[in-house]
Amino acid sequence: MHRLQVELGERSYPILMGESLFQKNLITPYIKGKQVAIVTNETVAPLYLEQLQAQLTDYQVQPIVLPDGEQYKNWQTLQLIFDGLLKAEYSRKVTIIALGGGVIGDMAGFAAACYQRGVNFIQVPTTLLSQVDSSVGGKTGINHILGKNMIGAFYQPQAVVIDVSTLKTLPKRELSAGLAEVIKYGLIADSDFFTWLEENIEALKILDTAVLIKAIDWSCRIKAHVVALDETEEGIRATLNLGHTFGHAIESHQGYGNWLHGEAVAVGSVMAIEMSMRLGWITEQDRNRAIRLFIRAGLPVAPPEKMSANDFLKYMRVDKKIIDGQIRLVLLSKLGEAIVTSDFSTELLNAILSTNYEQLLDSF
Incomplete structure (x- = not known):
């Protein structure tokens, strides 16, 4: 496994990368509290949601499965994340895990920045683009019909866990x-x-x-x-x-x-x-x-x-x-x-x- 650090003082965090990392329980050290929401989409969920949940048996886990595609990176879909968090009665001690590509990472991160004014957040990117770019650096947000990524926040994750094995299922x-x-x-x-x-x-x-x-x-x-x-x-x-x-x-x-x-x-x-x-x-x-x-x-x-x-x-x-x-x-x-x-x-x-x-x- 490779590890490097994003140096941001008290908000510094690691990027962990390697193969078959879902089986190595690298995520739990970065979870705060016992409530976990996994935000993913209809394409990624059948492939990796069960593997990730198997590492979280000691937690109360709520999957939130969104439609797949850049066209859904909007206020309406963002509300589905808040709906899932509120229906599960999750507190500000919840950890949101983004399991998916750049759209999922951006929306889950924005939801984490907003929910109860900011909750814990972990990036688990599953596409090459999200692994090398969007999961790192804390840019989160949604699109507007007049401009891409015009609504959002800078909000850093607790960790980024990159499993290159996920690229084997990438078109x-x-x-x-x-x-x-x-x-x-x-x-x-x-x-x-x-x-x-x-x-x-x-x-x-x-x-x-x-x-x-x-x-x-x-x-x-x-x-x-x-x-x-x-x-x-x-x-x-x-x-x-x-x-x-x-x-x-x-x-x-x-x-x-x-x-x-x-x-x-x-x-x-x-x-x-x-x-x-x-x-x-x-x-x-x-x-x-x-x-x-x-x-x-x-x-x-x-x-x-x-x-x-x-x-x-x-x-x-x-x-x-x-x-x-x-x-x-x-x-x-x-x-x-x-x-x-x-x-x-x-x-x-x-x-x-x-x-x-x-x-x-x-x-x-």
Whole structure:
């Protein structure tokens, strides 16, 4: 088992990762009290709920099973969590366990932040995307019809327990979506990691355990370091959002759930990388390396055909990085280093939003 720490003073917590961790009773040390609510969804529950409950025989356990999908990441579904907690007559000593992907983790964490003004919370992510990204760092929340993740709270878990065995039941499309966030870490923070991913992407796609654990560990170490420096995204943490401003616009425009988050992030990252190249900050060779790696990971790299520049701008104007009405983007100052900037012209932004990426990809 690998262990690393998210250093946040009194709110520091471990990330535990390895294989077959559900059988090793790693969760109970982080439970407070005797009441446990397991928040999961209709897809994950038949696979792992019973295994998790088998470790909790000394507790009063209430499963709360939600519908599966990004389209359910809303107030109505969030209320189902509160309904389950209140019907079980759970106190503020309850521990909420999020068993599932990013949607479950975000909603269960937001519910934990709100229920009786804050209760104990443990992340047990079951998708690659949630294991390397959304389960770490305390971002919780729900979507609004006008913008993704616009309602939420920073609320840290007591622990994150990552069992890579859960990835064996993950659909290939979901695995690829997770790889988008893994690639992101190499692009924004570690060119050596990016090169390693180029060499090991095929092993990741066939779920080589040793390679998976190394990729997850490397990704989590980068995120844990950034979160420790900037927990509430006042500065450097915003660089973790490479591709997200464009990507969230795609998700919102296309309808939540039609594009997976990682798919939209991959396309958004390509757009940000193209912009970085046109600004002269990265080379054409580096742009091409990045696009090829996304393609090899099985990800889309061109935005929806019928999404116009105005469609993008409508949703980008409610992005969380906007300050005083000014759009700011995460761009690459070089391969392995990112900045948050508004240092670009309106003309360049419009050109990026209007580029025919399918035509660009004809050379790949």
